Amino acid sequence: MKLMNTASAPEKTAKMTTEAKEIVGKVGKEPEYAIPLLQEIQRRHSYLPQDLVEAVSAEAGIPVSNLYGVATFYSQFRFKPQGKYLIRVCHGTACHVAGADIISAVIAQELGIEEGGTTPDNLFSFEKVACLGCCALAPVVMIGDRIHAKLTSSKVKSVIKEYKNGEA
Numbered sequence: 573m574k575l576m577n578t579a580s581a582p583e584k585t586a587k588m589t590t591e592a593k594e595i596v597g598k599v600g601k602e603p604e605y606a607i608p609l610l611q612e613i614q615r616r617h618s619y620l621p622q623d624l625v626e627a628v629s630a631e632a633g634i635p636v637s638n639l640y641g642v643a644t645f646y647s648q649f650r651f652k653p654q655g656k657y658l659i660r661v662c663h664g665t666a667c668h669v670a671g672a673d674i675i676s677a678v679i680a681q682e683l684g685i686e687e688g689g690t691t692p693d694n695l696f697s698f699e700k701v702a703c704l705g706c707c708a709l710a711p712v713v714m715i716g717d718r719i720h721a722k723l724t725s726s727k728v729k730s731v732i733k734e735y736k737n738g739e740a
C-alpha cells in the first residue's frame with residue numbers, strides 16, 4: 573500500500589501564503605514593485621521558488637506571467653536553488669584573454685557540474701559572469717564575497733579543495 577502525506581501540501585500552501593503576505597506587506601503590491609518583490613523572495617531563499625512566486629503573485633494581484641517576465645529579463649534572478657558557495661567565474665575581456673575558459677573547464681570538471689548547475693550536496697553553484705572590476709588580477713573568480721586572483725588550473729583546484737574541506 574502506498575502511503576501519502578496528505579498534510580504536507582496544505583501545510584506548505586499555508587506557509588507560502590503566510591510568507592507571501594509578509595513579503596508583499598514589506599515591499600508593496602503595485603505592479604512597479606515586481607523587481608523588489610522578486611529580490612525579496614530571492615534574498616530569503618537564494619532563488620525564486622515557483623510556489624512562492626505564485627503566492628506573491630496572488631497576494632499582490634500581479635499576474636504571475638508578469639513576475640516571470642521580469643525575472644527572466646534580469647540575470648540577477650535564479651530559478652534553481654543555489655549552493656552554499658556561489659562560484660562566479662569572470663569571463664570579461666581581460667579574464668577571457670588570461671584563460672577564463674580553462675578556469676571554467678577545470679571548475680566544471682572538479683565539481684562535475686555545468687555552468688548554472690549546483691552540486692548534489694548543495695555545496696557549490698557555478699556561473700559565468702561579466703567583468704568583476706579587478707581586471708589587473710585576471711583571471712579571477714569570486715566565491716561568496718572573496719576574490720581569487722591570477723588563477724591557474726592548479727590554483728583553482730586547490731581553492732576548491734579548501735572550500736570542500738571547510739578551510740576557506
Ligand code: FES
Nearest residue numbers: 662664667703706
Ligand atoms: S575582465 Fe575579469 S575582472 Fe575585469
